[in-house]
Amino acid sequence: MKNILIYLRLGLRNLLLYPMRTGLTVIGLGIGIAALTFLSAMNDGWLQNMKLNFVLTQMGHVQIHAQGFEQSRRISDYMGDTTLVDEALQSMQSMQGGIQAWSHRIRVSGLASAAGANASVLVSGIEPEREKDVSRLHTFMQQGTWLQPGDKRGVVLGDVLADRLSVGLGDKVVLMAASPDGDIASEVFRVRGLIHSGVMDVDNLLALIPLKMAQHWLHLGAGVTDVVIRTNSFAVVDSVVSNLQQRLSGKPLEILRWQEIDPMAEQWTMFAEIYTWVVLLVVIIVVLAEVLNTMLMSMHDRVREFGLMAALGTTQQQLFAMVVYETLVLVFIGGILGFLLGGAVSLYYGEYGLDLSQYATAFSFMYMSSVVYPELTFNGCARILVAAMLGAVLAGLYPAWKASRLNPAQAMREI
């Protein structure tokens, strides 16, 4: 806009005319924006951490099931033969198609019994060695050993589940589940290890057994319920899914992204987005509250000056713009201070982590780690900057409108 420099200069100098008032406003703005920058970074860090934990704890980035399995969760909806799926994955992996690893699983709900205690379980038949490349389950070993190839009757339990059943290493556990034909099958296993992940679903419910044993026990032949895929990153998930859909087109399979596997993950992602909007709304309110009062006081002090400027030929639009520019200058300075402060705190905790382990139980159901690493992202900062500037414009509108509506003759009579 024409004459923008003179108004920016006037704005800056008017702000410097009252260093105490301007300084307090800038400090208030700076602290507010710093806190919100940190909160935004925490949110981004949390979300990233949650996504990663969700995917790597056991779900994978992508899962392939027989059509309808995710909805029914019935063992009868299993894939009898995964050859085509394996070939497609093998081909994509060799062509650098975003596949890092995959493994097969059988997933079935059942009942565990041991020495008079019973508990619901989620039995997961896994390929012990391949599973290590797909999930972090093996890293959660607290006692004992991971499932060994050839150990047909070994079971690894979640530690809370083991407590409920009052079993420890070497104890017997009977697992019962329905086979595809509807018969209840039971099998005896011996506890080889206990895991603790911090995730409620894993620690309270999971019983890991060898895939071969699960197939034999539940009469599935070579069948599995899940092919769990780990991709190279979140960014390639969509292209991997799209590629797999093309390659497996026409087969009675469902190919699901990580967000589709557990509605909870989708809800938490949505929650994080809503939280971001709340942070941005608070940014606007903080800026409004801080700046509006200062600008109104400044307006009051300068009524005659505005009258003089109008008399000299400054138009209403120019006076309006001048006050808005002044507000923007004020918020920009406060914003820079806030970003420096909030950015420094975020970077520090991004490096060393913020230990919230005393609240670990609260986080356990949503795949959150007890140590949070805030992520200072360009997008996060840009959003706050835009919100702060929007707040500045909103805060400037009323004083600017008042300034532009002044009658020059009346304004110059003001004392």
Add this chain to the structure above:
Amino acid sequence: MSDHVLLEAGGLCKYYHSGGSDVAALDQVDFQLEKGAFTVLSGRSGSGKTTLLNMVGLLDTPDMGSLHIAGENVLALSLSERANFRLQRIGFVFQAYNLIRVLSARENIAYVLQLRGMKKTERLAIADHWLFEVGLDGLGNRRPDQLSGGQQQRVAVARALASKPALVLADEPTANLDSVHGESLMSLMRDLNDRCGMTFLIASHDPVAMAAAQQCVYMQDGRIVSVATP
């Protein structure tokens, strides 16, 4: 309106509402100002001098009457057109609070030129010229609070003249100055009127101003009661 007439007002009225009744600040004022005139509006406080000056300067709007400046019906202009008219055609010197306090003397003078879109080097050169003209050479970088009242008024005069307006309006320009500085300021304005040919309309009841005038217009109770040539 003949070519030598710059300003022509007919039947100007302005009423203010006070104590349940309308008070006429201007009451059927007919007035002409010739190009190059140096006219002083005189009269007691409350006689309507400043109100007339505000109408002529397009700072306020009359309730009735007509007003033409340089052949243009200025009462028909919109608010933004009036602002532009003031910018292009009228220079102002007020009684006090004349300058923008965060700008230096030079920047104050250049402000109007900048609003007109003049380039920086050109406008600063003009500002320096007018600082020299009003005897403030070397004080261009001072802010208003670093100048005396007389110096501030000189800067205001320089600002009013720097854009070479058709009409310069001054409202009690000597009111806040001592007699020496008041006399000096009037002498300066008269000198610039002689040399530059700009038209001056000054509202003042200061005898020094009246003594400098080519024409004195006396006002009383919102009316022009006499016109004299000292």
